[in-house]
Amino acid sequence: MSKAAPVPRTRAEFHRAEHNAVIVDGEVYFAVEREASVHVLSSRCPHRGGPLHLGEMEGEKLRCPWHGSMFPIARLCDRSHPAVRVGDTVAVYLPTGKSEPVAVKTIVRAGVTTA
Amino acid sequence: MTNRTPLDDSPSDIAGLSEQFSRLPQFRSTNKQFIVGNPYHRPMNPDALRGLDWGRPLTQETFASNDSLLANRLLMNVYESDALFLPEAGLSKFEGEFVDFYHQDSKVLGERVRPTAENFAFGFLDDSVGVSGKWDEESLRAHLRHAVDRANNHGGRPVFDAILSSRDPRTAANTQIAQMALDGLTEATAMAQNLGGAFGPEQSELFKIFVDEFGYGVFPAKHSTLFMDMCRSVGMSTTPHHYWFFYLPSSIAINNYFYWATRNRTGFFRYIGAMAYLEASFAAFFEELNKLFRAVYGDAVDTRYCDEHAHIDQHHGRMAIEDLLIPLARKHGPVAAKGLLQGVEEIQLLARLGDADLLAQLTWDPALTDQVAATERTGPVTEIDSDTAFDTEVTSADTRVQVLGGEALLYNSATGDPLRVPQGKAVIVPAGRLYGIHADRRTQITKEPVA
Numbered sequence: 001m002s003k004a005a006p007v008p009r010t011r012a013e014f015h016r017a018e019h020n021a022v023i024v025d026g027e028v029y030f031a032v033e034r035e036a037s038v039h040v041l042s043s044r045c046p047h048r049g050g051p052l053h054l055g056e057m058e059g060e061k062l063r064c065p066w067h068g069s070m071f072p073i074a075r076l077c078d079r080s081h082p083a084v085r086v087g088d089t090v091a092v093y094l095p096t097g098k099s100e101p102v103a104v105k106t107i108v109r110a111g112v113t114t115a
Numbered sequence: 116m117t118n119r120t121p122l123d124d125s126p127s128d129i130a131g132l133s134e135q136f137s138r139l140p141q142f143r144s145t146n147k148q149f150i151v152g153n154p155y156h157r158p159m160n161p162d163a164l165r166g167l168d169w170g171r172p173l174t175q176e177t178f179a180s181n182d183s184l185l186a187n188r189l190l191m192n193v194y195e196s197d198a199l200f201l202p203e204a205g206l207s208k209f210e211g212e213f214v215d216f217y218h219q220d221s222k223v224l225g226e227r228v229r230p231t232a233e234n235f236a237f238g239f240l241d242d243s244v245g246v247s248g249k250w251d252e253e254s255l256r257a258h259l260r261h262a263v264d265r266a267n268n269h270g271g272r273p274v275f276d277a278i279l280s281s282r283d284p285r286t287a288a289n290t291q292i293a294q295m296a297l298d299g300l301t302e303a304t305a306m307a308q309n310l311g312g313a314f315g316p317e318q319s320e321l322f323k324i325f326v327d328e329f330g331y332g333v334f335p336a337k338h339s340t341l342f343m344d345m346c347r348s349v350g351m352s353t354t355p356h357h358y359w360f361f362y363l364p365s366s367i368a369i370n371n372y373f374y375w376a377t378r379n380r381t382g383f384f385r386y387i388g389a390m391a392y393l394e395a396s397f398a399a400f401f402e403e404l405n406k407l408f409r410a411v412y413g414d415a416v417d418t419r420y421c422d423e424h425a426h427i428d429q430h431h432g433r434m435a436i437e438d439l440l441i442p443l444a445r446k447h448g449p450v451a452a453k454g455l456l457q458g459v460e461e462i463q464l465l466a467r468l469g470d471a472d473l474l475a476q477l478t479w480d481p482a483l484t485d486q487v488a489a490t491e492r493t494g495p496v497t498e499i500d501s502d503t504a505f506d507t508e509v510t511s512a513d514t515r516v517q518v519l520g521g522e523a524l525l526y527n528s529a530t531g532d533p534l535r536v537p538q539g540k541a542v543i544v545p546a547g548r549l550y551g552i553h554a555d556r557r558t559q560i561t562k563e564p565v566a
Contacts, residue, residue, distance in 0.1 A: 006251050006252065006253040006254075007251075007253075008253075009253065009254050009257065011257065011258075011261060035245075036241055036242050036244075036245040037245035037246065037247040038245060038247060039247045039248060040247075040248065077247065078249065079248075079249055080247055080248040080249065081248050081249070082247075082248040082249060082250040082251070082254040082255075082258070083246070083247045083248045084244070084245070084246050084247075084258065084456055084460055085244065085245040085246075085247075086243065086244050086460050086463075086464055087175075087243060087464075091258070091261075092248070093248075093254040093257060093258070
């Protein structure tokens, strides 16, 4: 388990056929499916905050649409937010915000990858 | 990661091996509906097993199917040949059966079938449940709290309601007890499989729970003894697998799940997750079960088994989470956290599927179904009599059982009277339901899917 100082988290649930992202306080968290798991990633690029959910997959890497930073998808998934999928329902624990999490269907260009 | 050579038994090899296994003497057929006093006699159906397509594993949708029944009966026999059973009446009448059940050849054959059968029975869980992300202790705790709260604030138990509102609540409650007997009469056998080895303080924490299960070495306080006392108080058998034919596929599968998780050491974390979840939700469950049994059986029922769980599982729930699950996750990292969560989720999923199966069985009352006139037959006629091997099966579609001559006795519960279906009549068995047919005299029947 992560030994970092705990981040207060709030549970969010979504149905993967209906939603592919969750928004908390304007922050987008998007779903990437690899094999049987659904990984929920922060969309904010660590470089300049670009929207990773609009990035493209190039092989096993995700390219940020703003400045072209490349991130191995496996590494992003390893650091994804804690989540459990049972059937099509995904429960994820996201950093707590001022607003409640809202599940949405939006454009996610890197949503499904093969490992 | 180490490269492994996959086992080279193909599904067709497994079909042959499983049939061979099921033809061993201890798995022979019987014309009786109950297995009396013999813990080794566990009938299997070689012909049906030969037809099982091991290349098409079970899914959530087929978890309670006839394929599931066949595969899980076989798996249970493989697993339980690793546990010691001795007949209550002593071995003298069963020496041959004792040797057959634990014979090396039988065990080797069972072991060859086991990995394929396990993948067949439980492979779907890897597709149904996925755990991802970087879990910390707080999120793990939050997730467990949510799961246990949901179990304890469930908004009603449809199975209990069905028992209370059935035409014969006693028979319905007996059906519930018969399913529980799978585990109740051998309680904590799966848990015992992980007591050995060396895994630090958590090994001792697991042992504390195990000691409670075993009544601190006092036989009358052992949980399985309390379960036997409960069975006895309501006139039910206390012999393991007396009700062999009336276990629902989902009940056997859930029992097997714990054998599967403990038999395979890499399943340890999965086992602890599933066990911790159950222990944390059992206290409330058994308190309600206690009330149900009182309402059904009155004062005669010995509910100390329920009382014990309603009490001790308040402690076990805390112990299993605080002293086992969380420390294991802290110490062993992502592999442990993933396995633990996998177990927590899988057992909830299996319990939901099991409840649905039991509910459907309880609410199917053949006696309340009008027997219809037999129609023109199109299927093959089977002739049965009192010597014909008895078996139960699960229908894949609504099935019309027609009696062309004689009289058929339709069994669908562990202790209820069979439904008598006379010549010229037919009864519809709904899809997915478990039933068996017996006849006291020569009888001709057909079984056909309802068009």
